[in-house]
Amino acid sequence: MSLALKRPLVLCALFLSLALPAAAQPLAPKAQRDLAVLVTAYPGLVAAIETAPAGRATLVLSDGTRLPYDDGRSKSQEELLNAPDIEDMLAQPYPLGPVTAEPAPGFSPGRRRVEPLFMALYGHDKAAVTANCRPVPFLGQTMAFNTRFGAADAFARAQQRLARLVAADPSLRRYLLPASGGVVWRVIAGTSRLSVHSFAAAVDVSPKGNPYWRNLPRGTNLLPTRQAFPVAVVEAFEVEGFIWGGKWSEFDLMHFEYRPELILLARLARGENLPLADIGGLLRVAR
Numbered sequence: 001m002s003l004a005l006k007r008p009l010v011l012c013a014l015f016l017s018l019a020l021p022a023a024a025q026p027l028a029p030k031a032q033r034d035l036a037v038l039v040t041a042y043p044g045l046v047a048a049i050e051t052a053p054a055g056r057a058t059l060v061l062s063d064g065t066r067l068p069y070d071d072g073r074s075k076s077q078e079e080l081l082n083a084p085d086i087e088d089m090l091a092q093p094y095p096l097g098p099v100t101a102e103p104a105p106g107f108s109p110g111r112r113r114v115e116p117l118f119m120a121l122y123g124h125d126k127a128a129v130t131a132n133c134r135p136v137p138f139l140g141q142t143m144a145f146n147t148r149f150g151a152a153d154a155f156a157r158a159q160q161r162l163a164r165l166v167a168a169d170p171s172l173r174r175y176l177l178p179a180s181g182g183v184v185w186r187v188i189a190g191t192s193r194l195s196v197h198s199f200a201a202a203v204d205v206s207p208k209g210n211p212y213w214r215n216l217p218r219g220t221n222l223l224p225t226r227q228a229f230p231v232a233v234v235e236a237f238e239v240e241g242f243i244w245g246g247k248w249s250e251f252d253l254m255h256f257e258y259r260p261e262l263i264l265l266a267r268l269a270r271g272e273n274l275p276l277a278d279i280g281g282l283l284r285v286a287r
């Protein structure tokens with residue numbers, strides 16, 4: 001083609017690219033999957049996903065909060081806990097079922113929490129969280145649990161499973177009771193991060209009987225204790241979208257919290273064919 005012909009074509013292409021509305025940038029497959037999992041686990045949480053060049057994505061939540069999927073920063077283990085982005089929060093795969101090995105140091109899937117996301121999910125302060133709760137029976141006790149995004153309903157279903165287990169094997173009671181939950185607006189011991197108990201989306205079962213990592217000497221081999229905890233109890237929670245702190249390197253054997261996005265990721269990872277929300281309609285071009 002002659003130079004004389006090429007120039008009008010280039011100008012024409014340039015004109016078209018300026019005149020047409022910019023198309024949403026495609027997301028990388030991992031970002032696509034993570035965001036579809038988040039939207040599936042918490043329907044209505046994400047109002048839009050803004051895409052920018054190089055596949056960068058910003059979530060716009062229903063309360064107006066804007067969160068980067070990947071903030072592009074490399075972080076220490078401590079920073080990953082203190083200031084995770086969505087990608088960091090979902091990066092450690094939660095292992096379903098029985099504990100088979102001691103977790104590597106720092107492997108605590110679910111401990112990285114994007115705090116503004118939890119505020120958008122469950123309430124921005126103690127009064128808002130309290131207003132979102134309803135009482136749920138728990139093996140003869142009653143505790144407030146957050147009703148938003150199906151959390152209280154999932155907790156009630158887990159409780160029904162546990163009640164059947166305890167009826168068949170009363171020796172399980174000592175692992176579960178007394179339990180403590182409700183709205184406990186506080187930071188995690190030794191940190192400035194809000195505990196998920198602040199949002200009434202977690203329960204501590206038999207806090208006196210089940211160990212917590214800060215209460216034992218560092219380097220304590222906890223594998224036998226983790227494995228002695230009844231798997232049936234763990235699975236009753238997991239099947240309803242709860243993760244167990246007994247699978248964390250910084251172990252918290254009394255702790256179960258509602259994290260349906262991590263359970264969904266785990267079920268996909270073991271090959272279950274689960275339908276995910278189509279996020280195509282949420283994509284917007286960043287301005």
Ligand SMILES: [Zn+2]
Nearest residue numbers: 202203204255
């Ligand atoms: Zn707890």
